[in-house]
Every structure is written in structure tokens, then in C-alpha cells.
Amino acid sequence: MLLAKIFTDDICALRRGAPDPSLGSERERIARLADRAARSAAPVLIESEPGSGAHDLARAIHDGGERRQRPFIRIHGGDPHEGDDADAFLARHLRDAHGGTLLVQDVERLNSSAQARLFEIIAAPDAAPRGTRLPSRPDVRIMATTGFALADEVRRARFREDLYYRLQVMPISLRPLRTRRDEIADLAGLFLHRFAADEGKRIRGLSPDASTLLSRYDWPGNLRQLENAVFRAVALAEGPVLTPAEFPQIAAHVQGFRIEIPRLPQATAPAPVQEAPAPGRRDPHALPLMNDSGEMRTLAELEAQAIRFALAHYQGHLSAISRRLGIGRSTLYRKLKELGLDDAAA
Template sequence: MPLPRLFADDIRALRGETEKPAAGSERERIGRLAERAARSSLPVLIEGEPGSGAPALARAIHDCGERRERSFIRLHAGEAPVQGLSSRLPAALKEAHGGTLFIDDVERLGADDQSELLAFLHRQDGARSPRRHDVRIVAAGLDIAGSVRSGHFREDLFYALQALPISVRPLRAQREAIADWAHRFVRRFAADEGKRIRGLSAEAAGLLARYDWPGNLRQLENAVYRAVILAEGPFLTPTEFPQIASHLQGRRIEIPPLPIAQAPVLQTTYASERIARRDPNALPLVDDAGDMFTLADLEAQAIRFALAHYRGRMSAISRHLGIGRSTLYRKLKELGLSDEAA
């Protein structure tokens, strides 16, 4: 997944190695904090909702710092055994010697574990201590300050970890940045998959900006990855984000109408009758006499529509109609559309 690479790209951009992100943007704010953290060995505390990219950001800080050639070890506090983190912390510190130890969900540490971690940080400050480990600590959590207020997390440990704090806002609080993140994911995934996709259509960008993204960057990353895999055109459209579109009430994916053949003009002596305009994309359910079309007739209309809309691309037509290609070819032959498909 490209998320760690994208955070690292922003750090390098702020060092002048690549084009810098827009001034005042969320990318610039996070990038500047991460770049400052990468140049230091002080503890870092990342706060953000699940999916906001804390592990990826921690990895980017490690990869852009002086410890990049050493180990990056992740310890998930939420997966600690019954006896607590204490049994795993010494081994993790030894394994991470010279590198970085990332502790995820740090607010879920028990009281004994918090004491041991605080003692380690104090030993880090004591240069004469024979037990001192050369390990950089990066911790992450959802609301550590709230855990301090509720009495579940030690205040002194909170301040010890907060030497360099980084707060990552949820995507719903930075809607102006959603399209930018999505475009960056598109470029990365398209390059990885060898596909020539230039970006998002304006309508797709608007669709993504309207969604709340409860899974934050990770959910957006996964949605864009699926869209890139499915895409057959140069731009991603709302068609490649069906799950997102279905969650937005009243959202309809518009598709261009079929070319309408010009009917011959009949000369009559009758007065003209005003006819209400109809949506050219809508398939009628009744004929001119008011009788419903048969299912076979409706199926034929849908196939003709898909054939024109997807410009004869059989894989796209069969996928979006939900039928196999052999079935599609048989139905085209029955409808006399084989030559048109070819």
C-alpha cells in the first residue's frame, strides 16, 4: 500500500527534494510536523481516529530519519496478553535497538505497562544508565488526553510521550483535501498496476468529497485501489465507486443517453399535442398503448443500452450486466446485434 510512501513524499518535499504541497494545506501541516520528527530522536505521539494512517506516518518518520537502516518494530498494545505488555516490551526494545519502536493503541496499556514504559523513557534520558537502550519511541492512539482525564492513563507518561505531538484530523474534517489524497492514490496505484489512468473526473471528485469516510485514509485508499483495478477509461468516474454512491442518499450515477434515431416526419392534419419531456436515460416500462413490456423486451433494451454506453467492450458490458460473456454473446446473437457488437 502506498500510504507510507505518500507521507514520506511529503517529508521529502518539505526538504526541497520534490515539489512542495500547497501552503496552508493539511498535507503541508502534517508534513512539517513529520519532517521535524524525522530529524529528531525525541518520542512522538500521534493522535487520530482508526484508519487515519498513524502506523504509516510512524513508518514514514522512521524511513526519513537517521535510523532508516535499522529496525522498525510495531507493538500493538491492544493485542497485549493477559499479563500485559511487560513480557513483550524488553524483547521488542532489544529487537528495535538502534531503530524505532512503534506502540499502537498506547492508551490501552495497563497500569504496570505504563510504569514500565515510563521507566524506559526515563532511562533514555539518563546517559550514564547502563540499561539505556538506543530506541526511538513513536506512540499512537485515539484520545490519550481523554484517557488522562478519566484516570486510565498516567499524566506523566502522556507528557513524556508528547515531546513531539502530531494530530491527524479525520477526512470528514478536511473535505477539501479528499480529492488531493484520492488523486495521489490514483497515480500510485495506476503506476503499480501499469494502467494509464489520468485521475478522477470532476463528478467522482465531488462524490468522494461528500462522503464522510468513517475509515478515513485507509478506507479511501482501499476504495481508490478497487476503482483503479476496475477502471477501463482514462478517468475514474462514479461508476467505479458504487458502494460510496449507494451510501449517499439521492445519489444517481448518470450515464450518457443513447443516440436517438430521427423518426420520419409524418404529414397529418391533426393539431400537434404537447408531450412532457422525459429522461433520455430512463428505460420505459410501458408501451404507447399503456401495456407493460415483457421481461424479454426490457432485457433487450438494457443490452442495447449497455452495448452503446460501453462502446462494445464485452468485458465491461458483461460485468455491469452481471452475466457471463458466453451468455452475453448468445443474447447478442438472438437479438441480431452480433455485427453491431463486432
């Protein structure tokens, strides 16, 4: 939910007439489009690469509009398969979203019957096709996301042209992070301060070299990858600023910033008993048992940090996370939801 909060804060700053000085041109463009969409009831189509935070932006638009107190329901376009009952599928979620917003993620994956039904929902009553079952428009705001150029899908006859134009009333395109290099350091700073507060760490920001490193990386996973990379860096950080050493996976792909991770020593004969680490030095992968006040941390705090670390380390893949943590997927998902991290799961 952190990305949704960033989008929401940008919208609120614009409405106050006092945007954040660090707000880059692309963030400002997105905030203005989102604000306009939030003040409208028209359908919204968000086009973006994976990891760009499309559903977080949709949530921010919902929270900024008149329906903010009503449900926000997400469905996936791949859920109803060809031959499935699209009417029953959409009707069930429309009931859940009554008075609020229905977000269709990956709308290009809707089968033909579901596309027809969604068009009928949006078009009723002014342009509903003959024989429609809907006497009037349902009280639901429709938003959709896609990772494709939907116009190309229309030309290939894979997506209904009439539905495309209905969704295109308020289009928003999220540019890839690699085309917004001047904003990467500021966005990383937003993630850093939130995660540092959550972890109880006093981290001032990024070193100049770290800022340069992050700005030069291409970020194929976009904002979600940046968020996970910063979380992992904060979790492992020992100093007051994040340096390239806290981003070894990123540095390995940027010329001039490769960080060499020391190899583990080869085992020879019986390993000698190792002495305890000297005071003030600890394994960066270890969970601290004490907080800054010298008190024991609670089990809930330790569990939350372990889950956050696993989420970043395994890039949101629930199967790998649940297997390594030794808990079932349903239990893991419940804990992610309690921590507000369910949107980061793959």
C-alpha cells in the same frame, strides 16, 4: 505502504524547498511536524481516528531520520494483558528494535505494568523511578499512536500521567478526512495514478462529478477507506477517467449521486445458453487474461490482482479474504507481505 510513501514524499518535498503545488494546508502541516520529528530523537505521540495512517506516518518519520537503516518494530498495546510479564514482552521487542524505532500502536491499551515499564524505558536514566532495573536509556526511539484523546484517559485514571507527558514531547494530530474536503480529490489522484500503474491501465484521473462525489462523502474509514475505494474503482474501470459509476458504494450515501445497480434477471425455466460477450465488452468483475500488448498475463499478476481486489472488497478482513480465496491465513499474510499490502490488513 502507499500511505507511508505519500507521507515520505511530502517530507522530502519540503526539505527540497519545493513542495508539491497540490500539497494542501493540512498535508503541509503534517509534513512539517513529521520533518521536525524525524530530525529529533524525542518520543512522538500520534493521535488520530482509525484509518488515518498513523503507523504509516510513524514509518515515514523513522525513514526520514538518522535511524532509517535500523529496525522499525511495531507492537500493539493490547498484546500484554493484565498479569502478563510486561518486562519480558517489552524486552523482547526492545532487542529487536535496538538502534531503531519501537512503535506502540494503540498505546492506551497497555496494561498498568506495561505502562510502568514503558515509562521506565523512556525516562531512564534522568528520571527513572527508585529501584529501576535500567541503568541507562535503551538505544531505541519510542513512538506511539492512539485513537483516543489520551488526556481524557489520564483524567479518568486509565493512563499514567507521567507516561503521557513523556510521550507528549512531540505530539502530532491527524485530522479526520471529512474535515479536509479540499484535499480529498488530490489524495484520490495520488492513489489512482499508483494503482493504475500497478494494474497496467491508462487512466488520466477523476471526472469533475467523481471529484465532487468523493469530496462530499464523510469517509468514516478515513485515508484507508479512500485508498480501498480508489483501488476498487481502478480495478473495475473501463474508461480513461473514473466517474461516479465506479464508486457505487460511496454514491449510495451521498445525496444526488445514487448509482442504481441493475438487478440480476429472475431465473425462469431452463436458462438458455448465453452467447459469448461481444468483442470489446466484458464483465467488469472479470480478471483480464491479456495485457495491453496482447500477451497473456502471468499467474503471479492474476493472483496479485485477485488478492488486491479481495483486500478492498472485504475491507482488509483476513478471515473473510482467506475463506473466499481458499487459502490459509498464514499463506495469505505471506502473500500480502510480498505484495507490500500487509499494512492494509485488519
